[in-house]
Amino acid sequence: MGLFSRKKKLDEGLAKTRKGFFAGILDMLNAGEIDDHMYEDLEEQLILADTGADEAVRLVEELRSRVRKDHIKTASDALAALKDIITGELVADAPMDMSGKPAVILMIGVNGVGKTTSIAKLAKLYKDQGKRVMLAAGDTFRAAAAEQLCIWADRVDVPVVRHSEGADPAAVVFDAVQSAAARGYDIVICDTAGRLHNKQNLMNELGKISRSVHKACETASVETLLVLDAITGQNAINQASQFISAAGATGIVLTKLDGTAKGGAVISVKQKLGLPVRFVGVGEGVDDLMEFSPHDFADALFAEN
Numbered sequence: 001m002g003l004f005s006r007k008k009k010l011d012e013g014l015a016k017t018r019k020g021f022f023a024g025i026l027d028m029l030n031a032g033e034i035d036d037h038m039y040e041d042l043e044e045q046l047i048l049a050d051t052g053a054d055e056a057v058r059l060v061e062e063l064r065s066r067v068r069k070d071h072i073k074t075a076s077d078a079l080a081a082l083k084d085i086i087t088g089e090l091v092a093d094a095p096m097d098m099s100g101k102p103a104v105i106l107m108i109g110v111n112g113v114g115k116t117t118s119i120a121k122l123a124k125l126y127k128d129q130g131k132r133v134m135l136a137a138g139d140t141f142r143a144a145a146a147e148q149l150c151i152w153a154d155r156v157d158v159p160v161v162r163h164s165e166g167a168d169p170a171a172v173v174f175d176a177v178q179s180a181a182a183r184g185y186d187i188v189i190c191d192t193a194g195r196l197h198n199k200q201n202l203m204n205e206l207g208k209i210s211r212s213v214h215k216a217c218e219t220a221s222v223e224t225l226l227v228l229d230a231i232t233g234q235n236a237i238n239q240a241s242q243f244i245s246a247a248g249a250t251g252i253v254l255t256k257l258d259g260t261a262k263g264g265a266v267i268s269v270k271q272k273l274g275l276p277v278r279f280v281g282v283g284e285g286v287d288d289l290m291e292f293s294p295h296d297f298a299d300a301l302f303a304e305n
């Protein structure tokens, strides 16, 4: 998929969020005066769009100081400044570490958020870039989880390493990484269970999976992406911190942006969780995952339609 169609998909995926709240902000800033009333309205709209109250206050404060500093006179220039501030909030400090041979990506997150689907999409995305991708069916807990991954893998045409149900997921990942290294694969993407008998088990298991990567291959790099469902917005973000510290997550995948008018949640992820958003899901199809671009995201939020 070319750059243009990716941007179009992002625009479509963000339609609900844009029409729900950001169109209001756009209208307000395009028409109005810069005054206290505008700032108050803006803060309210941002909160409604699920940026979280702290973040809304911060954004508005930042805008106030920009307006003063840059002698901004018109509300439309204020809009450009707001877009710029939002973009700045979202920029990652560093790119993902894909330096390993193979580069391993662990997908973690509670059940139903979209881990397995995102793995298939991610495999397609990297495959389209010419990478050799292998999957690991590390969700051995739920019946039919490996089956579901295999169906996706068939569609995307990438190999899967799987063991039987109930097997040790760390062993599955170990085998996949070792096999990928031996066969010259570039990337291994690992599915994990979203639910175990209790939370402590889940966290212990994720730690064990992560350690098995380096045991299998010293030259592997690991990124652990926490998958969050945008429909649950700020709730998902508030519940994420425990997961992050226990599992050592390094980035976020935000799915189902197409299904919510509250895509503003994206804006607070980095601030609240200290982790960059790496990918966003904007639909159920295999091409509906975008590498996250802060600039394109801000553009899509405030697009004129």
Ligand SMILES: Nc1nc2c(ncn2[C@@H]2O[C@H](COP(=O)(O)OP(=O)(O)OP(=O)(O)O)[C@@H](O)[C@H]2O)c(=O)[nH]1
Pocket (backbone or CB within 6 Å): 109, 110, 111, 112, 113, 114, 115, 116, 117, 118, 139, 142, 145, 193, 194, 195, 255, 256, 257, 258, 259, 280, 281, 282, 283, 284, 288
């Ligand atoms: N609209 C929309 N639906 C999505 C997106 N990503 C995933 N889904 C849907 O969310 C549902 C759950 O996705 P899965 O990939 O099975 O989620 P999971 O995290 O692997 O779930 P468990 O294996 O049960 O833990 C499926 O119906 C997906 O089609 C998205 O970006 N947009």
Ligand SMILES: [Mg+2]
Pocket (backbone or CB within 6 Å): 115, 116, 117, 139, 145, 191
């Ligand atoms: Mg799954």
